[in-house]
Amino acid sequence: MRRKKHGVEIVFKIAGIGMLVAVVCQLLKQAGREDIALLTALAGLVIVISMVIGIVSTLFSSIRSVFELY
């Protein structure tokens, strides 16, 4: 079983990505590039979701191994 070590800083990383994406989206919208703004938001969301899914999968596999659920 793959057991990756997740630190506390991943939460603040996610928040930082969120702020960055929001700012870039606003800038692109002001510049009139709505399509690229949408793509940026989508890319940020995909990156963050892949991080969150990694944590959740670690949590579920650790609960399964601790409580002997197979």
Next chain:
Amino acid sequence: MELLSLAAFLAASAIVSMSLRPVSPVFARQTAFAAGALALLKVIAVLSGALDEIRRIAELGGIAPAAVSTVFKAVGIAYLTRAAASVCRDAGETALGETAETAGRVLLMLIALPIVRSIAEAVIRLVNSTL
């Protein structure tokens, strides 16, 4: 004692999530999910040591290991379904959360059935032996 710093961590992530919400609500939710999953991971890591101790105590009392492991399984299913249901409810999907809880209840019943069966068999054997 390491769980005490968890409270500070959760409060800090709540503040981060709250201040991120007006900027981008989706990322605020993701932050909250990640913080919750991380905190639960730490709690489970501490809990696993306690569970080993409980298993040793149960061995001392001569309780069958299968019964103890059934109880642990039930607790694990309860934690998993609770986590899934609360994530669903946080995301605004109450119906999905209820469905996750129903699935957990059915699974718990399935796991408890062998114990109920063994109790019933013991009672029947007792009644038959006294008659």
